[in-house]
Amino acid sequence: MPQVYLDHQSATPVLPEVLEAMRPWFTDFFGNPSSLHRHGLLARDAIAKAREQIAAFINAESPEEIIFTSDGTESANLAVKGTAAARQRDGNHIIITATEHPSIIASVENLQAGGITSSRVPVDTTGIVDPEEIIAATTGNTILIAVHHANHEIGAIQPLAQIGQIARQRAITFFVDAEASAGWLPIDVRAWGAGLVSFSPHRFYGPKGVGILYKNCRTRLSPILHGGDQENGLRPGVENVPAIVGAGLAAEIAAREMERRHAHCSKLQSRLWDALRAKIPDLKLNGPAPGSMRHPANLNISAKDTEGEAQLLLCDMRGIAVASGSSCVTRSKKISHVLAAIGLDPALARANIIMSLGQATTEEDIDYVIQTYPEIISKLRSLSL
Amino acid sequence: MKTAPALYNPTVLDHFLNPRNVGDLPHPDALGQAGEPACGDTMRLTLRIQRGKIIDARFRVFGCAAAIASSSMATQLLKGKTLAQARRFTNRQIVTALGGLPPAKIQCSVLAAQALQAALQDYDTRHPATRTPRRSKS
Numbered sequence: 001m002p003q004v005y006l007d008h009q010s011a012t013p014v015l016p017e018v019l020e021a022m023r024p025w026f027t028d029f030f031g032n033p034s035s036l037h038r039h040g041l042l043a044r045d046a047i048a049k050a051r052e053q054i055a056a057f058i059n060a061e062s063p064e065e066i067i068f069t070s071d072g073t074e075s076a077n078l079a080v081k082g083t084a085a086a087r088q089r090d091g092n093h094i095i096i097t098a099t100e101h102p103s104i105i106a107s108v109e110n111l112q113a114g115g116i117t118s119s120r121v122p123v124d125t126t127g128i129v130d131p132e133e134i135i136a137a138t139t140g141n142t143i144l145i146a147v148h149h150a151n152h153e154i155g156a157i158q159p160l161a162q163i164g165q166i167a168r169q170r171a172i173t174f175f176v177d178a179e180a181s182a183g184w185l186p187i188d189v190r191a192w193g194a195g196l197v198s199f200s201p202h203r204f205y206g207p208k209g210v211g212i213l214y215k216n217c218r219t220r221l222s223p224i225l226h227g228g229d230q231e232n233g234l235r236p237g238v239e240n241v242p243a244i245v246g247a248g249l250a251a252e253i254a255a256r257e258m259e260r261r262h263a264h265c266s267k268l269q270s271r272l273w274d275a276l277r278a279k280i281p282d283l284k285l286n287g288p289a290p291g292s293m294r295h296p297a298n299l300n301i302s303a304k305d306t307e308g309e310a311q312l313l314l315c316d317m318r319g320i321a322v323a324s325g326s327s328c329v330t331r332s333k334k335i336s337h338v339l340a341a342i343g344l345d346p347a348l349a350r351a352n353i354i355m356s357l358g359q360a361t362t363e364e365d366i367d368y369v370i371q372t373y374p375e376i377i378s379k380l381r382s383l384s385l
Numbered sequence: 386m387k388t389a390p391a392l393y394n395p396t397v398l399d400h401f402l403n404p405r406n407v408g409d410l411p412h413p414d415a416l417g418q419a420g421e422p423a424c425g426d427t428m429r430l431t432l433r434i435q436r437g438k439i440i441d442a443r444f445r446v447f448g449c450a451a452a453i454a455s456s457s458m459a460t461q462l463l464k465g466k467t468l469a470q471a472r473r474f475t476n477r478q479i480v481t482a483l484g485g486l487p488p489a490k491i492q493c494s495v496l497a498a499q500a501l502q503a504a505l506q507d508y509d510t511r512h513p514a515t516r517t518p519r520r521s522k523s
Contacts, residue, residue, distance in 0.1 A: 306447075310449050313392065313393075385445045
């Protein structure tokens with residue numbers, strides 16, 4: 001049976017050359033980067049190189065603006081809580097969109113007990129925020145605007161440069177969650193006017209266990225963990241040296257390969273959507289149409305009268321790995337807040353599946369999905385009311 | 386590829402992949418629907434009842450794998466049950482027969498039990514006479 005992995009937004013395989021680069025930092029060069037002997041200095045040097053690679057990847061002014069964390073959730077917590085702590089004398093109001101990642105929504109909610117207030121700006125039916133709505137939500141007390149680059153579920157790309165300007169004019173910190181887009185769409189922290197940007201290498205063929213938070217040298221941020229002075233005191237704790245080395249190389253390769261990956265995936269994305277739409281009646285695309293407003297590798301669809309988890313399982317039985325925004329064995333029946341925010345009918349939200357392509361996805365893979373997925377939908381529809 | 390652990394046990398998977406008694410009975414003696422189409426799973430159950438006994442059952446469901454398997458198993462278990470037995474039927478019996486469900490999915494078996502109770506209510510409405518005689522055996 002063919003194995004078709006279409007969940008690249010959850011994880012990508014580590015590239016062989018990235019794994020090779022990481023390997024010696026587990027065994028031969030295992031020193032703690034804080035140690036002052038040669039073992040430590042070697043590790044410290046390796047981190048410095050990765051910092052440069054990452055800085056170049058996102059057009060940062062300086063490698064000093066790169067903070068290594070443990071993952072995207074930690075980056076989001078640090079960005080949100082660290083800004084609230086550093087800017088408490090400036091105000092207590094945070095603006096996010098209705099479709100942010102749970103790590104951002106939950107971080108903001110967690111601050112409410114400490115007196116932080118927040119506004120959730122709505123998005124349109126394709127998931128894109130209107131900058132005018134951001135302006136309308138600002139108050140004299142706003143210290144942070146947090147908006148994603150590409151949406152983690154529906155791939156909608158936000159007008160970041162405009163929002164960055166709004167933030168700059170009002171001296172509000174601008175945090176961009178680029179977790180879903182990094183490696184697939186160019187990141188230019190300066191063009192966005194962003195003070196903080198988070199992303200993770202496991203989305204672009206690097207390892208898990210490391211996250212990145214860009215912090216502009218003029219942006220104020222307080223640590224949320226306390227201890228030593230690693231990462232300028234903003235993220236104390238022993239660095240994950242092998243993963244950081246892997247992150248640096250994965251970023252360097254991503255910069256080089258981005259155009260090719262983008263072109264490859266967007267071609268397959270259109271082919272997949274056009275074929276599925278032609279073969280399956282009552283199939284809805286969630287988020288913007290394939291093109292400049294949508295993540296090139298993301299397809300989020302709802303097939304009426306079928307449930308997401310049932311689809312996912314049947315796909316898995318046929319060798320196709322997909323995700324669903326709405327259902328999960330451990331979380332029970334929860335409707336995706338992203339699909340609710342774009343006004344999707346709850347039954348269609350439950351019928352949701354996410355397919356995300358990668359550089360190794362082939363036309364044969366896509367043809368297999370085009371042949372198999374409609375059969376799965378027919379089967380589930382034959383059971384439905 | 387490594388063999389992956391399964392989300393559901395083989396019995397649940399079997400009933401999910403090969404659901405028994407799918408459809409609607411024509412002119413059913415009882416019809417029950419449960420669930421909330423606006424947010425969650427929905428199940429419709431139709432029953433054929435003769436001489437106080439369920440002799441056939443069919444279902445349709447909009448729901449996850451656990452809901453489909455629970456509905457399928459419920460129809461299997463209900464066939465041959467007397468109305469009195471059916472009134473005492475709970476989702477626990479479905480879960481046991483399926484060999485267990487993940488904790489978050491127990492709710493899916495409740496759906497089938499609720500659809501049954503709705504169907505029995507429907508039957509009672511249509512046959513007010515059969516409701517009373519619950520004679521004690523002596």
